[in-house]
Amino acid sequence: MKATIAVLSKNDDSVTELILNTLNSISLKHTPSHYGLITPKGNYSHKSPYLLEQQAAHSSIAIGYTSSPKTKNSYEIQQFNESSLLFEGNIFSSKLNFASPKNSKDPLGYEKSLETTLEQSDGNYTLLLLKENCIVAGRDPIGINPLYFGENREFIAFSTNRKALWKIGIEKPVSFPPGNLCFTYKEGFKFKKVKTLSLRESTSVPLNDAAEPLQILLLEAIERRVKGLKKVAVAFSGGIDSSIIAFLAKKCGVDVHLLHVSLENQLETEQAIEAAKLLDLPLEIHLFKESDVETTLPLVVDLIEDPDPIKASIGVPFFWLAEKSFEEGHKVLLAGQGADELFGGYQRYVTEYLKEGAEKTRKAMFDDVASIHTSNLERDLKIAGFFDLDLRLPFASYDLADFAVNLPVECKIEHSLNTLRKLVLRAVAKNIGVPDSIVDKPKKAIQYSTGISDSIKKIAKKQQKTIKDYVNELFEASKSNYS
Known part of the structure; x- marks a missing residue:
């Protein structure tokens, strides 16, 4: 470490x-x-x-x-x-x-x-x-x-x-x-x-006109992050973010290995298997039990140095990804962190769009990107660092992020409760040849799609605690070792 x-x-x-x-x-x-x-x-x-x-x-x-x-x-x-x-x-x-x-x-x-x-x-x-x-x-x-x-x-x-x-x-x-x-x-x-993201005045941009430069920026970001590598691992859910990264990394000529982790008997694992077949890429699957969540959670809380239950629940499957990457000899892991904030991947953005309108939603997305270092990135970099793993995040390329945060909301989500979300990213995926069944797959948060959130609820309930109290207890026990 x-x-x-x-x-x-x-x-x-x-x-x-x-x-x-x-x-x-x-x-x-x-x-x-x-x-x-x-x-x-x-x-x-x-x-x-x-x-x-x-x-x-x-x-x-x-x-x-x-x-x-x-x-x-x-x-x-x-x-x-x-x-x-x-x-x-x-x-x-x-x-x-x-x-x-x-x-x-x-x-x-x-x-x-x-x-x-x-x-x-x-x-x-x-x-x-x-x-x-x-x-x-x-x-x-x-x-x-x-x-x-x-x-x-x-x-x-x-x-x-x-x-x-x-x-x-x-x-x-x-x-x-x-x-x-x-x-x-x-x-x-x-x-x-010196250099930070800024939200500029909104301008109307047709979806296809936004997709073309975004495609160039994405390819450039991935090319830079795999340059000089013979092989690379990709954190893979079978969804749009990880599929685009894997697809473009393969186009760059690097040997791509897909890694998928989840609890047993989760639907997303079957979807990841199907997506890997469509992309014609090797997939390594690692399934865990609820008892593994209980063992891993204290380690994750210690590493992320934070009592936030959501960060901890996301950190558990990422810990498994990093651990398996390390065990299988991978030195570099590509992952899709940042795509949800940049392209409207969360359902709450749709809710806000319908209730508050485009500009407030656009500002909310920007604020989430501007604070992503504390909400997501620090957590994952610390976990990866524990396993001496070089985590590289194409969506966190500055030029790509600067372009994406300044797109109009209409390029990301429709004014409809049932919108697919990440519209411009899906347009890029379709343009580069990602199969339609992947392009049209709805988004689901990792802590829910892998079954982790429900497992932590059960573990906390077993100890007659709320999730918040249970994770905070783990955090205080960890912090006491360093005070």
């Missing part, structure tokens, strides 16, 4: 021991780890946090990171003149390239390079830059990779999970805003918005 933490001491005390002890406490609960420590003047690494502490220079500002031995090279570290950069994630559209400002008198000499990365790069990433008495943090414009921040009387800190911040006494970590840079000194945080 990968984890990163950057700490700045408000009292000029050394933070190296604190960082290593924190990372060690997290890794002990999960998998054996490789440790790294970065200061403005150097970077160090070792399998043992104790030997690393002896090796590294003490500093009042530092970054620590940990990962499994097989993924210890998944970070990119650049060392400059009394400053250091840690990059974690993927850039699909360009290379990470910072020019050293060693001749610059500007104390924020890297600012322009960091801004350029956020402005021009399609990817999922976080970055942390150390200079003397300053941490600069950044996150991709959609907020795909998790990043949190907070402070107390002694420290200001950033981390890719909440556990590390809880461990050093920051009780309420905040999710870092996507597409921002943050310049951090002892006095506090200074945020600079």
Whole structure:
């Protein structure tokens, strides 16, 4: 499991021991780890946090990171003149390239390079830059990779999970805003918005006119995310989102393996089998029992660091997907997160459209996309990270998302209670040759289609608790291990 933490001491005390002890406490609960420590003047690494502490220079500002031995090279570290950069994630559209400002008198000499990365790069990433008495943090414009921040009387800190911040006494970590840079000194945080989604004035666009550029953007997003790969796994339900991803990935020439998980005796499994046959792609099916839900749920709540019952119920089947991907040797998993928010996949959008009209519905969809990093993406990236799995999300490509959020509602849902939803996405699927039976399949949420939600209800009822109380109890038990 990968984890990163950057700490700045408000009292000029050394933070190296604190960082290593924190990372060690997290890794002990999960998998054996490789440790790294970065200061403005150097970077160090070792399998043992104790030997690393002896090796590294003490500093009042530092970054620590940990990962499994097989993924210890998944970070990119650049060392400059009394400053250091840690990059974690993927850039699909360009290379990470910072020019050293060693001749610059500007104390924020890297600012322009960091801004350029956020402005021009399609990817999922976080970055942390150390200079003397300053941490600069950044996150991709959609907020795909998790990043949190907070402070107390002694420290200001950033981390890719909440556990590390809880461990050093920051009780309420905040999710870092996507597409921002943050310049951090002892006095506090200074945020600079660089690139974020915006909702522009609505214009009328015929469905077919919207489908053509969307098709180009989708193909481009998938091509970038499979470039250089020989094989890739696709989280597969047999629905429109996963079928389009699988279909286009196959068109890109990569060896596509479909993965499907569910409880036993669910109708969606039969639909996934039929869809895989129509797409002529190999399908790996993994079925679970209700007892597996009860075993998995505490692990999921621990990983997602959140007591929300809906997030936990969605996290269970995704945990199984990530686990099976790992066991079968897949390194990259493609998934369809974001499609529901972008294209009107939820029934509540239809309800709002009928009740409140197009503009309020369009704004509701935009708000859901703008907050998707906290509602969905952080959960799934943390689960994938636990299994050292590279989760890539084509629908979370910035250019695609920017195009989709600004489409009129009429391109996504009809003004009818029985609308299919995701109309423009279905038009793309039909245009590229996805079989009609897949194109016309209604949407059903994963926690319901896999049977997970009902199972959690039964488990909670068995313990004479509501779902909310049951999941919250699991969360508090997990959090107590890191407080």
